[in-house]
Amino acid sequence: MGFRRLLRATRQDDWGFLKGAKSLWGDEVRLNLRLSSSKKWVRLSLVRGALWDSAQRRAPKTRQATRATADVDGLPLLTDPCCPTAEPLWCCEEGTTCCDGLQCCTVENCCPNNTCCPWPCDECIDNGTLSGGTITVNPDPACLQDIITFTASGVSDDGGEQRRNCVLETIAPVAPTYTWELTIPPGYPAPLPPLSGTGPAVSVVAKAPGTYSVTFKANADRDCPPPEITLDPAVKTLAFAAAITANPTSIPATTVWAGMPANISQSTISVPWNPPECEGTVEIVEIDPIEGYVPPDEGTLTPDGQNTWRYDAFTEPAAEHCPKLVRVWIAAMMGDVELSRVSILVKPVHTHWTQGASSNFANDYNYIVWKYAGVLATSGGAFTGGVTISTNGCVGCPFGCVYACTTLNPFTGTYSVAFGTTTFTGTENQAASIIGHELVHTTAADECPAYTWEFNNDAATGVFQCDTAYL
Numbered sequence: 001m002g003f004r005r006l007l008r009a010t011r012q013d014d015w016g017f018l019k020g021a022k023s024l025w026g027d028e029v030r031l032n033l034r035l036s037s038s039k040k041w042v043r044l045s046l047v048r049g050a051l052w053d054s055a056q057r058r059a060p061k062t063r064q065a066t067r068a069t070a071d072v073d074g075l076p077l078l079t080d081p082c083c084p085t086a087e088p089l090w091c092c093e094e095g096t097t098c099c100d101g102l103q104c105c106t107v108e109n110c111c112p113n114n115t116c117c118p119w120p121c122d123e124c125i126d127n128g129t130l131s132g133g134t135i136t137v138n139p140d141p142a143c144l145q146d147i148i149t150f151t152a153s154g155v156s157d158d159g160g161e162q163r164r165n166c167v168l169e170t171i172a173p174v175a176p177t178y179t180w181e182l183t184i185p186p187g188y189p190a191p192l193p194p195l196s197g198t199g200p201a202v203s204v205v206a207k208a209p210g211t212y213s214v215t216f217k218a219n220a221d222r223d224c225p226p227p228e229i230t231l232d233p234a235v236k237t238l239a240f241a242a243a244i245t246a247n248p249t250s251i252p253a254t255t256v257w258a259g260m261p262a263n264i265s266q267s268t269i270s271v272p273w274n275p276p277e278c279e280g281t282v283e284i285v286e287i288d289p290i291e292g293y294v295p296p297d298e299g300t301l302t303p304d305g306q307n308t309w310r311y312d313a314f315t316e317p318a319a320e321h322c323p324k325l326v327r328v329w330i331a332a333m334m335g336d337v338e339l340s341r342v343s344i345l346v347k348p349v350h351t352h353w354t355q356g357a358s359s360n361f362a363n364d365y366n367y368i369v370w371k372y373a374g375v376l377a378t379s380g381g382a383f384t385g386g387v388t389i390s391t392n393g394c395v396g397c398p399f400g401c402v403y404a405c406t407t408l409n410p411f412t413g414t415y416s417v418a419f420g421t422t423t424f425t426g427t428e429n430q431a432a433s434i435i436g437h438e439l440v441h442t443t444a445a446d447e448c449p450a451y452t453w454e455f456n457n458d459a460a461t462g463v464f465q466c467d468t469a470y471l
């Protein structure tokens with residue numbers, strides 16, 4: 001046992017201060033101390049780890065021994081089996097134990113090898129520290145449905161020192177262990193991922209935009225562990241944008257009628273994804289029957305180059321007598337998240353040819369004649385002398401300005417017809433009915449059979465179902 005270690009094992013407030021070492025031989029160290037209580041000098045000897053007062057032949061009060069043969073300082077005599085029968089006679093005080101027959105130790109200082117340790121037999125001298133550590137986040141940028149992985153690394157343990165059975169031992173550094181806590185965005189759909197766990201890495205599927213963060217805590221799983229450290233949180237924010245646009249935003253329905261210009265029932269959908277690496281999907285998300293008409297299909301979306309799609313309008317069947325305006329909503333989607341939407345108005349073909357900048361009444365006439373060919377054939381007539389579309393709302397007939405007028409050429413025997421624009425600016429059912437009326441006139445019939453034909457065929461022209469005002 002070393003001299004310095006002995007001093008550390010005693011309470012210096014009762015011992016005064018060290019005067020100096022007197023001599024050292026064998027197992028004994030002699031030294032002079034001045035007691036702070038009496039201011040007297042005493043000579044102490046250390047023999048095999050015990051302190052002895054050379055003047056009084058007793059250990060100082062702070063030492064855990066008292067004399068067996070006398071009541072010293074009011075301390076009771078003890079009948080301790082450690083007490084030897086010959087001088088020096090020392091018994092161990094209450095709260096101490098005898099380790100080797102001569103030395104009295106505190107219980108925690110009596111080591112398993114039956115020696116008395118100046119310190120606790122087992123104690124942590126230096127727990128060491130954990131330091132460093134970073135968190136990496138992949139991938140970057142992250143898109144919806146990506147697996148985001150947070151990985152902690154770089155935490156170092158500088159080891160420690162402990163006393164085991166009174167022997168100092170170095171504690172080797174160990175690889176750190178980790179616990180983590182995950183924070184997910186408020187809009188994350190159920191089922192939620194685990195929000196805490198163990199290990200150096202945590203992965204989460206990015207099912208919602210927003211902020212994902214992970215806090216790692218590192219520990220060293222060894223003797224005399226160092227304090228836990230918390231690494232700076234790693235934060236990953238997923239923000240997406242896609243300003244979807246459509247051009248044009250108003251198109252006619254698709255028809256198999258051969259007179260329709262190519263590509264006229266299409267709209268180009270553009271979606272600049274941000275970040276560009278995170279491309280989502282474009283979907284038809286809603287068919288809004290704003291006038292109560294539900295089309296037979298939604299139309300189709302087809303990829304058409306970088307960030308563009310082509311929307312082909314739904315079909316207007318030839319048998320559909322009451323087509324109406326429909327609003328089609330198309331959205332830029334990132335997973336289940338709708339980033340933006342745009343609407344396209346899909347007009348009936350008749351509306352396309354009779355309203356706005358696309359008006360062309362001759363085309364509408366051809367379309368009606370094609371679409372209602374079945375019922376028009378029942379008129380038994382034909383415009384053998386040609387068809388004229390006036391730029392005026394009505395055309396002059398002998399009995400006034402009317403929708404249309406059919407005229408017989410007495411020289412050729414052919415019938416020509418002139419339509420005013422109001423023939424077409426109403427419903428397609430009205431237009432079909434008026435055309436049939438004029439066709440009846442080409443059979444040399446007067447107004448009575450012509451109107452009768454209209455009444456008899458009001459279901460086939462759709463007037464009955466779709467245009468009661470004309471009826």
Ligand SMILES: [Zn+2]
Binds near residue numbers: 450
């Ligand atoms: Zn008539």
